[in-house]
Amino acid sequence: MASQNNNPKQELDPKSKLEMLGKSIVEDIKYGKNPKFVTIARTRSNIIYDQKSGFLKLGKAQEERTFINVAQSKRFMQTMAVAAKCHKFLKEGLHTSIRGLFYQLKYSLGEDIDESIFSEQSESNPLIEDLEVALSLKREDLNLNANRKGVLAGKMKVIDKSGGEEVTIDCSKMGRSGWAIPSDVDNNIEFVDVKANYVLVVEKDALWQRLNEDNFWKKENAILITPVGQAARGTRRLIRKLADMGLPIYVFTDSDAWGWYIYWTIKTGSINLAYIGNDVATPEAKFIGVSLSDLDRYEFLNKLTIKASDIDLKRAQEMLNYEWIKKHKEWVNELERMIKTKKKLEQDALQGPSLTFVDQYIKEKISNKEFLP
């Protein structure tokens, strides 16, 4: 397997990697061979949970894409077209979205060939993943922006060199807004003066705003992030990078199916992004709450639970089967408790007794090290 860490190609810059791919295809043609490139299978059977590293990644199964193959030639040609466009974007130093790429392809291929082969955007996405895996890089490295979501506040600075002018953004001086986390947090950007004891990831923007208003991050010396629900690629990647700086990562979500999913996606990665698991998963992350076991400790929460939905219950049952979850007895207890009591708890409920109680809750959890694994 071309592990994401041991691949010699990783030392090359993305543009050179694309050129190497192009040259190898041209060589194949020159020597009368069937043009091909190798990628790693992203089929379900090749997505594994790696016990040792603690995240979802691709296994060893390789797949060859060849041109002279009735089943593959269209896809092969499309991938080459995507690679050529990305090479152009890198040369121009310009970024676009997958939708922008789609229209560039539709525009230029429409001139050379009769039928438009990129009639639907869904066709282009797997091709980009093919390239990401074959070249051991992320689409952001190919100047393709993914959807972004999430904001951050705390004592750190961002040096953003993306425009003509380098700017320094002080994330401790962003008022009620916070710094909007971009799609690409790796290229032409630096994070400096990170002066924090830990990172707190808060599922809901409303709670982030509550904590930000209380200057929680300043008092606690924390980096305060909200992914605004499920974390986008850029936010997952940034959390990984902050963990790499040695900061503990604490995740604070609802105690329901969606909240748990947000946590486990940050921690172990996801099926869809298993091919870049090493870049986006943060197995060191810990779950701070809210948990159903909080009901034993904070009496008032018992009157603030709400009814678990059928989706919550179904999902809890499924999670009991995941090997990376069922090995933790604390999580088995949580899941079984929801299934038994049919109750769930939202993080917003902590605002019941007073708007600032949520601050106290988090501080208690952290100082007592009361985390779920």
Added chain:
Amino acid sequence: MASQNNNPKQELDPKSKLEMLGKSIVEDIKYGKNPKFVTIARTRSNIIYDQKSGFLKLGKAQEERTFINVAQSKRFMQTMAVAAKCHKFLKEGLHTSIRGLFYQLKYSLGEDIDESIFSEQSESNPLIEDLEVALSLKREDLNLNANRKGVLAGKMKVIDKSGGEEVTIDCSKMGRSGWAIPSDVDNNIEFVDVKANYVLVVEKDALWQRLNEDNFWKKENAILITPVGQAARGTRRLIRKLADMGLPIYVFTDSDAWGWYIYWTIKTGSINLAYIGNDVATPEAKFIGVSLSDLDRYEFLNKLTIKASDIDLKRAQEMLNYEWIKKHKEWVNELERMIKTKKKLEQDALQGPSLTFVDQYIKEKISNKEFLP
């Protein structure tokens, strides 16, 4: 009708308005009268399009909420509970979301009464609207944050006094991220040094990022906003405020049902927010594109159209009936053209010939004043 502009109550601060409401209720009780307050009906029949001002607003129909009334007493009591909580938030100087308010009510009412009357969040929303209308203010003035969405870049500064410390954010130095537009753009916040010729509102964040990377706002001296799809309350309000500063507002969306809806919501307001139409609608806004008439001018776009969905076609038919749309022959032409050709056009298609073509398109439209009304 208590017009949003002529209401003498508007001169009072929100806290005093709530106190006046409370005092009048107490007076009613003291003199043996049935406690009551007056609001404006938000029923469909009382939502009107005001030709003169050019936006959707409430009509004159008033509604009385009284306590001694089997159909209303529960709602009346709930509204008073909401008012009391908001008064507390204002005294504390703290903000929360409607969800936070819901849990505060659930927590405190649960102590005094047997059954929890706020079992569902949907119950609290109409009560808050009742208060907003009765007091002629917005929920943001009651320290209730709404969902926020949208970013901005351009030559202007934000002075945000919400935290302990006043911060100045330079929206021309926010790199790839932009300044995240908050829920409340009225209280403890100022917009200064606004040095722009116009405001460009771009439906999609991906296009905003494209234009931001090109330093479009710097070259054109524009304020570049994306609402990221449908504009949130804060973004609509900010657009209104920028228009009040004398800046032309140009809106740039897809040429499909969703894009048109985004435009018309910014321009005329919406049914749901008709009760604050004066604060969030911007009738001065003009539509820059993309339009189906662009197909006649930019030949290449003809191969980049996509099939209109049934929803697009149904919605186009409906829009032909709206009095504020059907009066413009240019819009009737657009709508009829979609219905006839069953084609739509995305703003991303402008990236077909080159990633920077979108810059040229906008500049041409503006310098030729080619807008739809």
